[in-house]
Amino acid sequence: MTAPDKEILCTLGPASLNDRVLARLEELGVNLFRINLSHTKLQDLPRVIDFIRSRSAVPICLDTEGAQIRTGDMLNGEIAVRENSIVHAHKLRVPGDAFNFNLYPDDVIDKLEVGDFISIDFNSVLVQVISRDDAKVAMRVLHGGVIGQNKAVTVERDIALDTLTAKDIAALEYGRSVGIRHVALSFANRGSDVDQVRALVGDDTFLISKIECRNGLINLDEISERSDALLIDRGDLSRQEPIERIPALQKLIIARGQAHRRKVYVATNLLESMITAPRPTRAEVNDVINTLLDGADGLVLAAETAIGKDPVGCVAMIVKLIREFRVLNARTPAPHHEGLAYVPTDPTSLLIEPHGGTLVNRVSPAAAIADLDTLPRLTVRDTDLLDAHQIGVGTFSPLTGFMDRETLISVLHRKRLPDGAAWTVPVLLQVDAERARTLAAGQRQVLTDDAGRAHAVIDVSEVYRHDLDEIGHLAFGTASTEHPGVARLLRNGDHFVAGAITLIEERPSPWREFELTPRQSRFIFAHKGWSKVVAFHGRNISHRVHEHLQLQALERTNADGLFINPVIGPKKPGDFLPRPILRSYQMLIDFGLYPNGKVLLGALATYPRYAGPREAVFNAICRKNIGCSHFIVGRNHAGVGDFYDDRSYRALFDELGDTGITPVFFDAIGYNPATGAYESGLHDDAQAISGTRVRDSLLRGEPLPDWYVRGIVQDMISAELKAGQPLFHA
Incomplete structure (x- = not known):
């Protein structure tokens, strides 16, 4: 027939x-x-x-x-896994449920690595491996859904x-x-x-x-x-x-x-x-x-x-x-397609373009670096290694390395890179005069931590000196040593090493499961079907005004999702450590206090510059590279003390024009007990939330009102204190 x-x-x-x-x-x-x-x-x-x-x-x-990899048997033929929960895939057979199941073939567990993204049942569920042992792997659910038995599983990395x-x-x-x-x-x-x-x-x-x-x-x-x-x-x-x-x-x-x-x-x-x-x-x-x-x-x-x-x-x-x-x-005879060839390319994306148009990727295995063991070593600070890491993975795109003199001057005076792209914060590798005398353009140096572990390679293009007071005045708006960013600048040396970075090894981190590179976050956003994403930057535990800003920004922008992206690098004494910050947000997610399927928690391994408006723009650009289209800018964002005028934030974004990411501005927010609402402007009826009061009350074990910090977060902090866990940078 x-x-x-x-x-x-x-x-x-x-x-x-x-x-x-x-x-x-x-x-x-x-x-x-x-x-x-x-x-x-x-x-x-x-x-x-x-x-x-x-x-x-x-x-x-x-x-x-x-x-191929497939799911094992499930107790009822399928299971439902909840977003942001932890599930385990076991080597030995277990009755498949919402927290424990098997993958087939059995030995695939031995091939999985921490950091692997795994799509299950034709992309209905996305998980990431966060830890492993000989018997099982633990995975964080990034996109929840239903998993059937004997369904297809894809690891986003070639596995033999x-x-x-x-x-x-x-x-x-x-x-x-x-x-x-x-x-x-x-x-x-x-x-x-x-x-x-x-x-x-x-x-x-x-x-x-x-x-x-x-x-x-x-x-x-x-x-x-x-x-x-x-x-x-x-x-x-x-x-x-x-x-x-x-x-x-x-x-x-x-x-x-x-x-x-x-x-x-x-x-x-x-x-x-x-x-x-x-x-x-x-x-x-x-x-x-x-x-x-x-x-x-x-x-x-x-x-x-x-x-x-x-x-x-x-x-x-x-x-x-x-x-x-x-x-x-x-x-109509069938057409011919001679000369076609397969060329692997990044998926077509509706996400915002990276800053400068291309997401930088300067990551290479150490084995690919010729004569790595014989190259000279340069011990640098943890903050320098964090900068090298973010340059390598593309968070600082279009930067490919530490800034040379021309770029520094352009950023300080024009707030732009030499090619005209908006850029507001210097990214510098500082050394003292003695070390600078041993360095020269054309050298290749291995950047190591204090223990001598190699993390990156720099191809030195320039070694130069620049007046620190000028950098302080222009980058931070002050030369006061009371400003933590200025103080850091002054103690790190007045010579600078410029050059392209190649990242060869990630720093050890207990928060690796949350540290998403721009490529990983973009992959997750695309998997979730998000194209409009609003980002929240923070350096403290979650309090109720944070929640208000985040939910209002979601509504105001009509975004597909919210990316909570706190900074977890070293901060000034008295600032919160990463553990309580991440746990506070994870608890809010676990207790269903955000719209279902609308939020992703990730950590940004960098450090605050405390540069006020300039840093607000810088933080926005980083989130643009991560794939976010909108960025929340609250009162005194990235500021410290009284160094910055609240009006200067909007003024700088206006001065720079279209940076490619849309700022979502908020004025000071207070709580009005008469209405039970959070309101813009600290008028007579509104009460402000003070980060200092949060810290002092938690240390003294004094409960705060629920409108200040949710009870579940306060209970978590109390338990941490009783267990002897440090909460703040010393």
């Missing part, structure tokens, strides 16, 4: 493994029945094969599990997995023994994978390689040469490639298959709506026709015929569409 050059492949399952459906599918001209080994137990395979063969002459294809599982090998050996001569290799990564399967199934087996991962695209030609056909699994492929690229990749794979004279089949979502509905959508029928016009040799129905309500109706619709294609193709 069908066109001889267009084939139909059907996956069999509970909906189609019966006499009537098998007979009808054969009558409609199905060319191949597929048994998915991911959903078929090995002990059931002989029975399933015998059942099909006793009712149909259509050849059977065994589709391997392949190099065996080409075939033990189950695959046993199934293929059995299939060959009973005369099955069609095999589909799942997750073909490279030509050697095909060779391994070919050695097992023999040259007389029709071997289909499934292209459903990035490595398969990279090694497409060598896979094609060794295979009899290719199969584009658009579903699994879209777990590694942006979904908007799938149409172009489909055309590319078909073109490369044609160049190698190989058949190409296309699978996933062809008639997805017909799993439950009697008719397809207009988009689906357009997709099928255009897939055939692209040059596909066959179409693969999966869930539609395995578990759908009407497998026969689905195949009948495919038959009609193939007929329509034949009529259309007689008038």
